[in-house]
Amino acid sequence: MSEKDPLLVIAAGGTGGHMFPAQALAEVMLRRGWRVRLSTDARGARYTGGFPHSVEIEQVASATFARGGFVNKVLAPFHILGGVLGASLRMLRDRPAVVVGFGGYPTIPALAAAWLLRLPRMVHEQNGVLGRVNRIFARRVDRVACGIWPTDLPEGVEGVHVGNPVRAAVLERQGAGYIPPGDYPMSVLVIGGSQGARILSEVVPEAIAALPEALKRNIRVAHQAREEDGAQVAAFYAEQGIDADVAAFFRDVPRRMSEAQLVISRAGASSVADISVIGRPSILIPYAAAAGDHQSANAKGLSRAGAAIVIPESKLAADTLAEQIVSVLTNPEGAEQMARAALGVAQPDAPRQLADMVEALAGRHQEQDQGRG
Numbered sequence: 001m002s003e004k005d006p007l008l009v010i011a012a013g014g015t016g017g018h019m020f021p022a023q024a025l026a027e028v029m030l031r032r033g034w035r036v037r038l039s040t041d042a043r044g045a046r047y048t049g050g051f052p053h054s055v056e057i058e059q060v061a062s063a064t065f066a067r068g069g070f071v072n073k074v075l076a077p078f079h080i081l082g083g084v085l086g087a088s089l090r091m092l093r094d095r096p097a098v099v100v101g102f103g104g105y106p107t108i109p110a111l112a113a114a115w116l117l118r119l120p121r122m123v124h125e126q127n128g129v130l131g132r133v134n135r136i137f138a139r140r141v142d143r144v145a146c147g148i149w150p151t152d153l154p155e156g157v158e159g160v161h162v163g164n165p166v167r168a169a170v171l172e173r174q175g176a177g178y179i180p181p182g183d184y185p186m187s188v189l190v191i192g193g194s195q196g197a198r199i200l201s202e203v204v205p206e207a208i209a210a211l212p213e214a215l216k217r218n219i220r221v222a223h224q225a226r227e228e229d230g231a232q233v234a235a236f237y238a239e240q241g242i243d244a245d246v247a248a249f250f251r252d253v254p255r256r257m258s259e260a261q262l263v264i265s266r267a268g269a270s271s272v273a274d275i276s277v278i279g280r281p282s283i284l285i286p287y288a289a290a291a292g293d294h295q296s297a298n299a300k301g302l303s304r305a306g307a308a309i310v311i312p313e314s315k316l317a318a319d320t321l322a323e324q325i326v327s328v329l330t331n332p333e334g335a336e337q338m339a340r341a342a343l344g345v346a347q348p349d350a351p352r353q354l355a356d357m358v359e360a361l362a363g364r365h366q367e368q369d370q371g372r373g
Contacts, residue, residue, distance in 0.1 A: 006097035007325035014043025041106040083109030128297030163347030164273035176258040180332035206318035231251035267299035276346035281338035288313040307341035340361010
């Protein structure tokens with residue numbers, strides 16, 4: 001990489017839902033000869049292990065008004081202002097060709113700096129309802145790319161549907177051969193966003209323990225649980241004689257998903273995109289506290305296609321979930337049909353389409369600059 005190569009600044013908040021599509025764009029832009037800098041906070045830095053090594057990682061000062069006590073809320077604007085000033089100085093020293101925000105409070109400094117400096121900028125919204133930060137910037141950017149369609153946008157704002165970009169590790173397993181359930185070892189993958197994983201840790205183990213013995217003895221569980229819940233979840237599986245791998249974070253989710261007969265998951269946009277591209281039957285439990293109930297909107301595509309069973313959180317109970325697990329794992333033909341239906345709604349081209357938007361935006365601004373010159 002040379003300093004003459006165009007620079008893309010990607011800003012993403014501290015959850016996998018923001019960071020994974022950011023990683024997908026970074027991978028494509030690097031292959032196209034761009035330099036890439038990721039702007040995130042300490043929480044987001046935990047997800048950077050999968051990013052290509054050539055991506056420059058910068059941690060910014062930011063804050064949220066949604067968490068913490070009174071003092072945190074009072075100091076939040078000053079943290080954000082410091083982050084904006086720092087981002088502006090960095091962009092003046094090394095001018096980005098485009099700045100792309102993927103949502104979350106850590107994106108505020110980079111997007112605000114790009115707005116102040118009148119740099120080409122856009123946001124990508126993963127969910128069917130704009131997150132708080134993307135809603136703030138929707139009228140202050142050149143483009144709004146949408147992962148779920150239709151997306152609830154502010155009046156007068158036009159969105160471009162590109163889908164949710166998935167990482168190269170997911171694309172490598174696109175349409176991986178599905179082994180339908182049967183009387184042999186079967187894998188069940190349980191994943192949930194960091195904010196909404198607790199209820200899965202409470203209900204899923206009980207549901208699997210309640211399965212008929214003939215089915216239960218064949219099941220191998222990979223369960224992603226919050227760090228504070230992990231020991232309890234692992235102990236329960238062990239007590240029930242269930243073969244389970246419990247961890248706070250799986251770095252090889254694409255591999256585990258490709259080997260699974262069933263995925264039990266929250267309906268986060270990135271999880272839904274991964275399930276679609278790899279093509280697996282799923283039971284989705286939308287996070288009830290998600291802003292605007294956006295996870296229910298995320299689940300609709302797979303549900304309408306017949307690829308997923310959706311259980312509202314208000315109706316989630318061990319016996320209900322056990323019944324649905326049985327319905328999938330004792331019906332090989334139905335499970336295969338669900339896997340094919342998931343592939344039918346996949347958008348594996350989303351990373352390329354989003355990268356094309358970035359390059360078109362950079363080219364348009366370059367032409368405008370030349371015209372003014």
